[in-house]
Amino acid sequence: MPMETTTTTATESMSKMETVRGTHRFTFHGYSLCKGGGAGRCIRSGTFTVGGYDWCICFYPEGQGGGGGGDREHVSVKLRLVTRCATATAFYELRLLDQDTGRAAAVARASGAPRVFASSNPGTACFGRRAFMERSKLEASPACLRGDSVVIDCAVRVVVHDPVVAAVRRREAPDDVPPSNILRQLVAQVESEGADVTFAVQGETFTAHRLMLAARSPVFKAELYGAMKEKDADHVIAIADVQPAVFKALLHFIYTDDMPPDLGLAASDDDDDDTDRIDMARHLLVAADRYAVERLRVICERVLRRSLGVETVIDTMALAEQHSCGELKEACLEFIDSHSKRIVESDGYKNLKRACPLLVADMWERIVRSRV
Structure with a gap:
């Protein structure tokens, strides 16, 4: 039997x-x-x-x-x-x-x-x-x-x-497809032995992969492969004028297309008036513009738009002007128009008036034209 x-x-x-x-x-x-x-x-x-x-x-x-x-x-x-x-x-x-x-x-x-x-x-x-x-x-x-x-x-x-399939173990069905973990694998590669380029940022070092950087940033592509190729690209590339925490966040975004969760800059985060959060968004916007990471730049613009206040709007507008962020600049002008009395009494406005009188004149001209 x-x-x-x-x-x-x-x-x-x-x-x-x-x-x-x-x-x-x-x-x-x-x-x-x-x-x-x-x-x-x-x-x-x-x-x-x-x-x-x-x-x-x-x-x-x-x-x-x-x-x-x-x-x-x-x-x-x-x-x-x-x-x-x-x-x-x-x-x-x-x-x-x-x-x-x-x-x-x-x-x-x-x-x-x-x-x-x-x-x-x-x-x-x-x-x-x-x-x-x-x-x-x-x-x-x-x-x-x-x-x-x-x-x-x-x-x-x-x-x-x-719905997330946490684990599926079926001996009789080997063709079942497990959930994608490509993002976790890519993030892990940032510190893996396969990294082929090293950056020195204010005393800290970061490793990465040329192909990933080149695929995500035309500036990195030119620096690592093109006519602008760094002469020390085979060794250590020094990055000036970028804070280590900002560069680390930039690399995280390049590998994952998302913000590091500890920064509080994701689209679903509360729009609280946190100075460190706003400061990081500004620095990341500058880095995103420098390396032409467009989606990151747009996300930072939106964070700054939602965080506009009487004490921050002037600095944010100067940043928007410097990096050609049209939507952010328009939002700043609209906010200034609505809070003009308090803003002209702020230290930020007085500093901008001394440093960039032409920008201040252009600001008021555009506000006046918008009212007509």
Whole structure:
């Protein structure tokens, strides 16, 4: 009688829910020109992307309408999912700003549980608050309605489901494909024996791979392989004017296309006013521009845009001018226009006025032209 053979199958899996965070600032100029349009007239922001979905802010200067008594004397604000035929689960916070202090004068948020947005359903395509702020209160506040402009900040956290196969061990199915670990392998290679180029940065050394650097940066490609090839490329290349921590972060981004998690510069990080974080973003922007790592430069620009403040905007604008960051410069000009009185009294503005009078003159000319 033949013996029976038993095959044991052991499997493991893991699934996790995460959120991807993004922010958008919407400045609406010409509030007084909307009077008389009636309830339901919507002013939409530009489209922005968070978590793979497109969104916009909907502002109703004379209320959204259709809600009955309570919201008739209020402005309304909503967050709308723009992506067609899509469903997204998200937390949100909408804040109408006091433009003197930068604090919220009115807030609408998804508290407790996230909202399920469905763009194909008018009832769930957008969420917010009909009775967001009393119009009389808004119109009586020079700080909220500075220069006939309203500023609304929006923070969105999109819930994403990321199934990850932690380990799969199936003796009878050798063709099962394990999850990709290419990024972990590439990061490990930074300090491996296969590295073929060494950099000296202010007393610290970093090893890397020429092919990886050349593939990710046209400047490194020219320095390591082209006509600009460093004469000491076979030995140690000295890097001047870059801090070791900045160069280390640059290498991490080149190998992984992402920020080191300990820097707090990822797109989902909170936009707190942290001096070290802002300083690192500035230094990384300079390094990204120097080595033509475009995606890193754009990420740093966005971090600095979200971190603008009265004490930082002048230095950030000078940096944007020096490195031809057009969007960042426009954001700085818009912020200066909204907080001009406090900014002209700051030390940063006085220093810039002495050092770069032409830049200051150009700044005010552009602000004046934008108001016309």
